[in-house]
Every structure is written in C-alpha cells, then in structure tokens.
Amino acid sequence: MKNTHYSKIRGKKVIVTGGLGFVGHNLVKTLVNDFDCKVIVVDDCTNSSESVIDPVKDKVEFHRISVLDTEHFFPLLKDVHYIFHLACIQIAASGAEPVKDMQVNAQSTLQLLEEIRNGNYPMLDRFVYTSSCSVYGSTSHLPLDENDPTRVLSNYAATKLLGEHYTLIYNRNYNVPVSVVRYSNVYGYGQSPRNPYCGVLGKFVHNALTGQALTVVGDGEQTRDYTFISDAVDATILAAVHPLAYGDVFNVGTGNESSVNRLVELITGYAPGSEVITVPERDIDNIRRRVVDIEKIHQRLGWVPKISIQKGIQVTMDWYKTTL
Numbered sequence: 001m002k003n004t005h006y007s008k009i010r011g012k013k014v015i016v017t018g019g020l021g022f023v024g025h026n027l028v029k030t031l032v033n034d035f036d037c038k039v040i041v042v043d044d045c046t047n048s049s050e051s052v053i054d055p056v057k058d059k060v061e062f063h064r065i066s067v068l069d070t071e072h073f074f075p076l077l078k079d080v081h082y083i084f085h086l087a088c089i090q091i092a093a094s095g096a097e098p099v100k101d102m103q104v105n106a107q108s109t110l111q112l113l114e115e116i117r118n119g120n121y122p123m124l125d126r127f128v129y130t131s132s133c134s135v136y137g138s139t140s141h142l143p144l145d146e147n148d149p150t151r152v153l154s155n156y157a158a159t160k161l162l163g164e165h166y167t168l169i170y171n172r173n174y175n176v177p178v179s180v181v182r183y184s185n186v187y188g189y190g191q192s193p194r195n196p197y198c199g200v201l202g203k204f205v206h207n208a209l210t211g212q213a214l215t216v217v218g219d220g221e222q223t224r225d226y227t228f229i230s231d232a233v234d235a236t237i238l239a240a241v242h243p244l245a246y247g248d249v250f251n252v253g254t255g256n257e258s259s260v261n262r263l264v265e266l267i268t269g270y271a272p273g274s275e276v277i278t279v280p281e282r283d284i285d286n287i288r289r290r291v292v293d294i295e296k297i298h299q300r301l302g303w304v305p306k307i308s309i310q311k312g313i314q315v316t317m318d319w320y321k322t323t324l
C-alpha cells in the first residue's frame with residue numbers, strides 16, 4: 001500500500017457493518033493491524049460468527065446488533081471518521097428472503113444516510129458502500145465499465161443497486177461524503193467453505209482438499225473476474241481515503257476473465273486426483289460471462305490488483321490447509 005493517501009486513516013475511529021463477514025473481517029484485521037484504527041464492528045451474525053475476529057478481538061469493539069436496529073446502532077456513529085457499510089443479505093438468499101434482502105441491502109443504507117444527513121457527524125470523512133458487479137446484469141459487451149447500463153437479474157442486484165443510488169444521491173443532494181466500490185467475485189482466505197454462499201472458487205478449493213468432487217455446472221465455460229481478498233480490502237480502504245474517490249463509483253476486479261474450467265485446471269494442479277463431475281445449468285446468477293474494466297480506479301486512484309488468479313488460488317489453498 002504505497003499510495004500516500006492511506007496514511008489518512010491511521011489511528012482513526014472506524015465502523016464496519018457486516019464486519020464478521022468474509023470481506024468484513026479481513027477489512028477489520030487490516031484496519032487494526034496495518035492502520036491502528038479503533039474499529040467498531042456491527043454484525044448480527046446472520047451469516048457469520050464472532051470467532052473470525054478472535055485474533056484482533058482485544059482491539060475491536062463488537063456489537064451483535066442488526067444494522068436495522070437504529071436505536072442501538074446510531075449511537076455508535078458518534079465521532080466516527082469512516083463508515084464501511086458491508087452488511088448484506090447474500091445473492092443466494094435474496095430470492096428466498098426478498099424483503100429482508102431489501103431491508104438489509106438498501107433500507108439500512110438509506111437509514112444510515114438519513115442519519116448522517118440529519119445528525120451531527122462533523123468528524124465523518126467518508127461513508128463507503130460496498131456494491132457488486134452483479135448490478136450490471138445481462139450485458140452485450142465486455143469488459144464492463146462504470147458507465148455501462150445496469151440490467152439487474154436478481155433481487156440482490158436490485159437492492160445493491162438501490163443502495164448505490166441512495167449513496168450517490170445523498171452525496172449529490174446533501175454533500176454526504178461517500179464512495180462506492182463494486183466488487184467482482186471476491187475470493188481468498190477467510191471465506192468459510194461451510195458458508196453456503198461461499199462461491200464456486202471457495203467450494204472447489206474446499207472440496208479438492210477434502211477429497212470431494214468438484215461440481216461443474218453446465219459446460220464450465222462461464223466466466224467471472226475473480227478478485228483476491230487482499231486486493232478487495234486494499235481498494236476499499238483507498239476508496240475511503242482518496243480525495244478523488246469522493247462521490248463516485250469504482251469497479252474492483254482484475255480485468256481478467258477466468259472460466260470455471262480454468263479454476264478446475266488450476267485447483268487440480270495444486271490438488272491432483274480430484275474428481276470433477278458435471279451437473280446441468282442452474283438459474284441463480286444466470287450471466288454467462290463477466291469481466292470488469294478497472295481503468296477508472298487505476299487512472300483516478302492509482303489502484304491495481306496485485307494478486308493473479310494463479311497466486312490467489314495457491315494462497316487460498318494454503319490457507320484452507322491450515323484451517324481444515
């Protein structure tokens with residue numbers, strides 16, 4: 001993290017909602033270990049457990065509350081410099097629990113922005129909303145840049161996009177200091193394989209290391225742009241501290257497309273002998289190919305991803321081996 005803007009967050013008071021989640025707890029650890037931040041974690045453990053922050057628990061204030069519980073949540077915002085709003089209902093749960101999905105992903109964002117607008121938060125430097133590249137939905141061309149149309153295909157994408165819109169509107173209309181990052185398929189250490197929403201890469205790594213089959217859906221030529229966790233965390237902090245990230249939205253990915261078959265090839269390279277089976281296509285995030293353009297975050301903020309898919313899978317497999 002050579003960019004000089006990072007030093008702005010050093011020692012600051014920070015809130016991370018969803019701070020026990022996959023991205024959240026990695027962000028919390030980095031803020032504590034690398035930046036000496038005073039971190040408040042707000043998470044209701046819907047999709048996580050408190051033990052993930054054990055290594056930093058003495059330096060973190062944890063509140064097991066919902067972001068919708070404004071009575072207990074909002075008093076924690078006092079004197080906070082940065083808010084990272086990560087709490088979410090995952091894509092795979094958003095169809096089964098559409099109202100909860102809307103409440104956590106969008107309504108909580110609106111309530112927070114209203115509180116910031118009406119409350120007294122002179123210390124607040126930035127509110128960061130973590131969105132998703134799933135907001136692009138069905139596309140006619142690749143790679144996708146931030147000006148491309150959004151044609152959402154799931155409840156999750158709809159509510160993440162609504163959260164983004166609220167965030168940017170509160171910046172334009174009320175000068176709330178905000179930034180938005182759109183992550184593309186984050187993977188890596190700290191992603192629990194027991195979590196039903198851990199994504200294809202996490203499942204493959206887990207299965208390969210536990211002697212279970214890797215299940216390829218369809219022909220395996222579906223592609224995504226996989227972002228390693230440390231790169232996602234790095235970009236998120238930069239979006240909070242960089243003056244040119246103010247009031248804007250940035251893709252966070254690698255600009256490289258990897259197919260499911262390529263993941264299988266890389267993972268079985270590290271865990272030879274894994275069985276691979278094929279099942280018919282399913283209808284969850286039915287986009288065949290996705291890769292994002294990262295020129296904007298590169299040109300404007302000076303950010304580039306550091307970890308290739310080969311390296312990322314290797315590091316992830318090493319991490320799983322030590323935790324299994």
Ligand SMILES: NC(=O)c1ccc[n+]([C@@H]2O[C@H](COP(=O)([O-])OP(=O)(O)OC[C@H]3O[C@@H](n4cnc5c(N)ncnc54)[C@H](O)[C@@H]3O)[C@@H](O)[C@H]2O)c1
Nearest residue numbers: 018021022023043044045046047048066067087088132186
């Ligand atoms: N992981 C990815 O690939 C990815 C991709 C695109 C966008 N994102 C976004 O990044 C953020 C973090 O994602 P993640 O992968 O870490 O998800 P995650 O499910 O691992 O973490 C989300 C956390 O939010 C918590 N939560 C849920 N409802 C809550 C509530 N009402 N109050 C408080 N906490 C609540 C969960 O317990 C969980 O710890 C989310 O906003 C997500 O939309 C993630």
